[in-house]
Amino acid sequence: MTDSSRPAISAVGVRKSFGDNVVLDGVDLEVARGTVFALLGPNGAGKTTMVRILATLIDPDAGEVRIAGHDLRREPDAVRDAIGVTGQFSAVDDLLTGRENLALMADLHHLAREERRRIDDLLARFALDDAADRLVMTYSGGMRRRLDLAMTLIGAPEVIFLDEPSTGLDPRSRRTVWEIVRGLVRDGTTVFLTTQYLEEADQLADRVAILDGGRLVAQGRAAELKARIPGGRIELRLADGATLAAAAAALGRPVPEGDDLTLQIPTDGNVTTLRGVLRTLDDAELDVVDLAVHTPDLDDVFLELTR
Numbered sequence: 001m002t003d004s005s006r007p008a009i010s011a012v013g014v015r016k017s018f019g020d021n022v023v024l025d026g027v028d029l030e031v032a033r034g035t036v037f038a039l040l041g042p043n044g045a046g047k048t049t050m051v052r053i054l055a056t057l058i059d060p061d062a063g064e065v066r067i068a069g070h071d072l073r074r075e076p077d078a079v080r081d082a083i084g085v086t087g088q089f090s091a092v093d094d095l096l097t098g099r100e101n102l103a104l105m106a107d108l109h110h111l112a113r114e115e116r117r118r119i120d121d122l123l124a125r126f127a128l129d130d131a132a133d134r135l136v137m138t139y140s141g142g143m144r145r146r147l148d149l150a151m152t153l154i155g156a157p158e159v160i161f162l163d164e165p166s167t168g169l170d171p172r173s174r175r176t177v178w179e180i181v182r183g184l185v186r187d188g189t190t191v192f193l194t195t196q197y198l199e200e201a202d203q204l205a206d207r208v209a210i211l212d213g214g215r216l217v218a219q220g221r222a223a224e225l226k227a228r229i230p231g232g233r234i235e236l237r238l239a240d241g242a243t244l245a246a247a248a249a250a251l252g253r254p255v256p257e258g259d260d261l262t263l264q265i266p267t268d269g270n271v272t273t274l275r276g277v278l279r280t281l282d283d284a285e286l287d288v289v290d291l292a293v294h295t296p297d298l299d300d301v302f303l304e305l306t307r
Contacts, residue, residue, distance in 0.1 A: 006069055008033040008159050008190035009054065014063035016049055023049045025214040027063070031207070033158075036181065036191045038205035040198065040298075042306050045211045047194050051161055054192065055085050068158045084157035088164040090148040094137035098128050098147050101136060105154040122150040126180065142173030149180060159190045166200060178203055198298040208298070212306045222298060227268060229296040229304050234265040234277055237290040250284040251277065261289075269295040 009031035016024040023046045031037040041047045052058045054067060056076045065072035068082035092101050102119045111118070123129045126146040136144065145165065152160055165181070166174040174197075181191055181204055195201055201208055202222050209219040218225055238244040238261050247263055248255045256263065267273045274293065281288060296304075 006033070007031055007066075008035075008068060009037070009192065010064075010066045011054070012064045014050070014053060014065065015061045016046075016053065016058070017061055023214055024053075024060070027211070027214070027216055029209055029216065029219065031190060031192060033190050034185055034188045035206040036185055036193055036204045038193045038195060038201035038208045039211060040195070040201055040208060040302060041211035045306070046214045047211055048163075050211065051163060051192070051194060055083060055161055056080055081155070082158045084152035084155060084160045086148055086152045086160065086162050086165065088167055090144040092136050092139075092144055092147050092151065095135065097133050097135055098123065098139070098143075099132040101147060101151060102154055105151045109155040111154070118154060118156070122153060125183075126150045140173070142169055142176060145169060145173070145177055146180065149177070153184075157189070159192065160184065161192045161194075163194050164196065165193070166195070166197060174200075198302055202298045210302065210305050217305045218301070225301045226296045226298070229300050230266075231300060232267045232269050232293075232295045234267050234274060235290075235292045235294065236263045236265070236277075236281075236288050237261055238263065239287065239289050243286055246284060247281060247286050247288075250280050250286065267293070267295075269293070 007030045009029070011027060011029050014024050014027040015022075027046075027050060039047050039050065049058070053060050054065065054072075056072065056079050059073075067079045070078040070082065072079055093104070096104065099119060102122060103116075106116050106119060120129070123132045126149065128143065128146060128150065131139065131143060136147065139147065149165075162181070166177050169177065178200070185191060193201065193205060205222060207220060208222050208225060210217050218228070236247060238247055240261070244261050244263060245255050251263070251265060253263060253265060265277055
């Protein structure tokens, strides 16, 4: 029986070197059950090495790792039984049908006859039932990615590692994959995501970690990481120069030079700050033509922390 109180993944002091090249230098992370955890970082930061260690593909040089309650070093087979891995490129057989691909995975997992009804359930869940008996070579990129995810789920893993799940997909297919990931989490599956699409991490991840030079340089909710980065601002567009000057005086800001009628007020994104600005303008009886709030996004966080 699954213990809901324990983390799905716990890693402490993970280190890995290849010769003199230190790839991971004491990485600590914890992933709660039934959540999406996104690991971000520039090329060469150590993301792939970390995932390969967690997926039992290579051994760490040092550190302790537990996945689904199992010790990575002492119980590698139990860890493998608890996880599923979907790589960046779909690992499907073009010369088989969708159903045959799933049946092949069911054979590899030694599923009993009564468990094989999972094939039809997955085909329906991933909207592949109409194409189930077509050769995969006729599938679109989005269909191939959905089949790849379905094949990962045939063994009912507790933890899934997704490497660049929407690479090469069009926007509609990408959002379909996002909805599938959200559905997996609602059902209690834990998703460990690596992606170069920072919007994808922002949309999906409950927690984000940024790896740079083999070390975690930040970890937390996306909103928390964004709040650490300066650059948030409220932009007010005024009708004319006189109104602009009056608004600047009321808010204690310098009047912008040139013909720009936009006044910028620094903000950390707090709603209280916005309310205060609007209250000040209202008290001064000043009308605003347009208002926009700009806050740092994960791109800003990534660039700031991985310089």
